[in-house]
Amino acid sequence: MPTLAAAEASNAAFSPSYIPVAVFAGGTSGVGQAMAEALARQTNGRAHIILIGRNAKTAAEILARFPKPADGDVDSDGWAHEFVACDAMSMRSVRAVCAGLRSRLQRINFLVMSAAGPKGNSMSECGETSEGLDNHLSMRYFSRYVYSKELLPLLVRARGKGQHAHLMTVLGAGFGAPIATTDLGLAEARRRTIKCLQGVMFSVAALKAMIRGVEYNDGLVAWFAAQHPDIAFTHILPGQVRTVGAVLDPGWLLAPLGWLMTRLRSLITVSQDECAQWMLYALLDGERGLFIRDSHGDIVSSHVFSPDHKARFVDDGSATARKAGVLNGVPMKGYGGSDATVAGLIAYTEQVLGDIK
Ligand SMILES: NC(=O)c1ccc[n+]([C@@H]2O[C@H](COP(=O)([O-])OP(=O)(O)OC[C@H]3O[C@@H](n4cnc5c(N)ncnc54)[C@H](OP(=O)(O)O)[C@@H]3O)[C@@H](O)[C@H]2O)c1
Numbered sequence: 001m002p003t004l005a006a007a008e009a010s011n012a013a014f015s016p017s018y019i020p021v022a023v024f025a026g027g028t029s030g031v032g033q034a035m036a037e038a039l040a041r042q043t044n045g046r047a048h049i050i051l052i053g054r055n056a057k058t059a060a061e062i063l064a065r066f067p068k069p070a071d072g073d074v075d076s077d078g079w080a081h082e083f084v085a086c087d088a089m090s091m092r093s094v095r096a097v098c099a100g101l102r103s104r105l106q107r108i109n110f111l112v113m114s115a116a117g118p119k120g121n122s123m124s125e126c127g128e129t130s131e132g133l134d135n136h137l138s139m140r141y142f143s144r145y146v147y148s149k150e151l152l153p154l155l156v157r158a159r160g161k162g163q164h165a166h167l168m169t170v171l172g173a174g175f176g177a178p179i180a181t182t183d184l185g186l187a188e189a190r191r192r193t194i195k196c197l198q199g200v201m202f203s204v205a206a207l208k209a210m211i212r213g214v215e216y217n218d219g220l221v222a223w224f225a226a227q228h229p230d231i232a233f234t235h236i237l238p239g240q241v242r243t244v245g246a247v248l249d250p251g252w253l254l255a256p257l258g259w260l261m262t263r264l265r266s267l268i269t270v271s272q273d274e275c276a277q278w279m280l281y282a283l284l285d286g287e288r289g290l291f292i293r294d295s296h297g298d299i300v301s302s303h304v305f306s307p308d309h310k311a312r313f314v315d316d317g318s319a320t321a322r323k324a325g326v327l328n329g330v331p332m333k334g335y336g337g338s339d340a341t342v343a344g345l346i347a348y349t350e351q352v353l354g355d356i357k
Helices: 006-010 030-043 056-065 092-105 136-160 187-191 206-227 253-264 270-286 339-354
Strands: 021-025 047-052 079-084 112-113 168-169 232-236 290-295 299-303
Touching: 006 030, 006 270, 006 290, 021 030, 021 136, 030 112, 030 270, 047 056, 056 079, 079 092, 092 136, 112 136, 112 270, 136 206, 136 339, 168 206, 168 270, 168 339, 187 206, 206 232, 206 290, 206 339, 232 270, 232 299
Parallel strands: 021 047, 021 112, 047 079, 112 168, 168 232, 232 290
Antiparallel strands: 290 299
């Protein structure tokens, strides 16, 4: 495990010969904000940093604090610090943002997805977005899938120039929970939710959605990594971090329990700035391949595919294709997918996203 000092020292060595382009979906608060700030400091503002979120005012305040390259510094041509508004509960909104970025950016070196919601970590409320997706999953999985798919061409272009190309999803890596095969969108779980208890106490559907988000992010990185052997993909666990969004909400009936959990949690949390150093350490490490990492940026498991690797996600009925923790024949510790379950997840994802025109 790298110590905080070791992670900081490693990050301090980052000095690219080009202006890095970094997109932080969820960069207006929490871990994403702190990572963007750390990158801005490390590059002395010589970076194109894009914060995506809903809160324009907060974004403006964060961006105003970034260091700026000196006037006339020719090595800084192309730097920019900007905010792009997006409601990640709407796949139409995410697609529109991606189309806008594709139309004006030549490349993306770092795509970091960390937005959380709705209502932080509500364990008591579940529901559907106006597009018919599960609330929790739309934020923690579907929007990240759309960002990944739609922005990957720009990461491919960065790699083509011999630059960093790294996609990172910050959620809950390393648990190795097998990807579900039924009720993937949790419609059934929501139907079974006792409506009068919404917001009052734990909801099984909300808890399931939080766990499913973690499983599905394993599937997301596995799916794209196997098809792009040249790019780095990471699912990482941030650990317990003091962020505005990390308030546990078990519902008002269990509010005292929530209060107690939050107090106990404060004993083991780190600041978002501290966490960001480890996340940045992981982002700048690993040139290509798939990485499952823990809260200190340590690799739980990883695999570098051969350049001519052909992604294999078919349920051919074989034990290997159905074995959780095995990706295209490669055992991966802390990874919950199997080739068959990832195939099922992606087919389902494409189908529901295809229905949202
Ligand atoms: N913090 C922890 O202890 C912890 C522990 C385990 C896992 N995690 C996971 O790690 C990730 C980062 O955690 P965090 O605590 O930094 O998250 P956070 O503070 O809750 O994330 C806030 C970010 O999400 C954005 N966001 C919220 N709703 C949005 C929406 N509808 N559309 C677009 N953006 C939206 C916010 O932007 P706006 O407000 O501008 O919309 C903000 O940028 C999350 O996935 C979280 O689940 C965190």
